[in-house]
Amino acid sequence: MCKLLAVSGNQEEDLGNILEVFVKNFGAKNPDGWGIAFLDESTGLYHIEKVYNKDQKLLEETFFQDLKEIKTKTLIAHLRKASIGRKSIENCHPFENYVDDHQFVFIHNGTVWPRRIIESKLVNYKPKSSDPTDSELVFCYIMDVLEQKEVNLNSYQDMVEAINKIILRIRSEALITKLNFILADHKYVYCYGWNELQYLLISENANSDSHNKKQFSHPNGKVVVCSKPILENYPWNIIPPKTILVLRDGKIQYTSD
Template sequence: MCQLLAMNCNVPTDIVFSFTGFAMRGGQTDTHHDGWGIAFFEGAGVRHFVDHQAAVNSPIAELIKRYPIKSKNVIAHIRKATQGQVALENCHPFVRELWGQYWVFAHNGDLKAFAPVLDGPYRPVGSTDSELAFCYIMQQLRNRFGTERPARAALRAALAELTQEIAAYGTFNMLLSSGAELFAHCSTHLVYLVRQFPFDTAHLSDEDVQVDFSQVTTPDDRVAIIVTQPLTSNEQWTAFQPGELKVFVDGMPEAQL
């Protein structure tokens, strides 16, 4: 299946280190060679890059590894196709507008016999179960809350219901963000860590690269990394529980009330 990567921070931060290791899984250290993509929130806008080529062969992926785009919320994906052909329109993450904000979504898994009725403005462009699920989530949120974005607690509760509903059709590990926070739902495999003061050196598992974060951060910085499988070999990663939905705000998982 596919793999997911996300970053949520309290200050704009680049994802070069994590993406360097993650991209290696797109055709070199793993078999996720059916396309990839990444989206960076910047203010109200989104920088969105996708490519149907394997990440290890993609000139665009090479650009991302060398160009330190800073963002407080980033979602990335490397694809191993289960539904839909290898094509640009089927590459995650997907982007839609709701409540005057861009929403970015990526999914790891396989949904069987998932065929919701879409009767509003949200329709898939490609042929993946993932984009169909995203359109369904956007439709249901709009139907439930109307034209105004609800408080985060209400939004979290609605997403908890929707992710459980969709997960009944198969594996539904997903990442979703509007740039204000990051929602992450686990069906099978997701892990996370929080880097904060005092910072240390981290070693990538998929590439011979290390960074001493104490040299490139301030004591006030805080970064949460969420990924399908741990990216580093010397840090303590925390596993999600199956069925768990977490919300990350300013580089920390928010306590569930």
Template sequence: MCQLLGMNCNGPTDICFSFEGFCARGGKTDDHKDGWGIAFFEGAACRVFLDDKPSATSAIAKLIREYPIKSTNVVAHIRKATIGPVGLENCHPFTRELWGRHWVFAHNGDLPTLKSGSLGTYRSVGQTDSERAFCLIMNQLRDKFPQQQPPMEELFPVLQEMTQAIASHGIFNYLLSDGKHLFVHCSTKLCYIVRQSPFAAAHLIDEDLTVDFQELATPCDRVAIIATTCLTDNETWTTIQPGELLVFQDGLPLIFQDDWACKVSRY
């Protein structure tokens, strides 16, 4: 199946180091070679790069690895095609507008029994079950909250209910972002790490590359990296439990209390 990579942080940061190891899995150290994509949120804008070539050999991926685009939220995906042929229209992440914001989505897994449902504002361009699931979420959110984006304590339980319903059709690991938050759902396999002061060196699993973040970051920086499997071999990653939906903001997962008031984890 496919693999996911996400980043959420408290200030604009580049993802070059993590993307270097992630790209290698697209045809070099693994067989996810049926296309790839990455989306960077920059203010109100969203910069998206897609390619149906393997990320390990893609000239566009090489540009991204060497060009330090700074963003507070990043969603990336490398594809191993199952439902839908290899083609640019089937490359993740997918983007749509809702409540005057860009929303970006990438999925790992298969949803063989998921139907498109009634036609709404959002419709699929490609043939994947992933884009179908994304459009279903967007249509239901628009129907539930037609005027504006609700506060997180209202949005989260609705998204959680939608997620559980879609996950009943198969495997539904996903990343979803509105540019401020990064929603992360684990169906089978996802993990994350929060890098913050005191920073240390990290070594990639898929490439012989080490970066000492103490030399690059400030004491105030905080970055959460989410991936299908660990990207480094000298750091401790947190496993996300199957069925768990997390929301990252400013580089930390939010904690939801019984009254749905949310606060940032002190991690």
């Protein structure tokens, strides 16, 4: 089963160590292509790297050779276990697209079947792969809705409303639906937990002996969202099913729970 990771911080820092732990924990069982997107604060755009190799050792070497230091506030990463769509570089996550000049990146774990349910809904946004994953199709559908409905892309309230409507439509028509995903732009990270995502809240203002189990001291505040806990001895919290968590600058901006 694919694994997802998102990190939102309050300032730029090297997040390579978190990425290494993520890959160490889950890479071997998810060998069908890895990818990351990290925000470049100077441009406000995500830089995306994807790798695919049938050889596990070469996959890991290729993935890390250009990522020795990932200094950013916002990072998302995906380790793929192929189910729908062939094993290929174009089917690796994250997927990227634009509504006008507004960039979005997307990663997903789960299944939406049959694919034609989503394909039949697409208007302006089409998959780049000739044998697309259900994940890319869902992303294209999200892009279509955001464009057609003229959603205020800078309003997380409008975005949450649009995302919820999209999910309801998919659930009402697909025979199999499982949607754990992360959608991010230059401001917000939208984390939708279908049934497995967990988060860790690190506050730079909390004392190490704080009685609040969701917070503890760290030089830089951040929120880490992952399919399963990756940092030991830290108090992880389950994102309740069918819940959207909105992250910005190392804090939880909103939760639909």
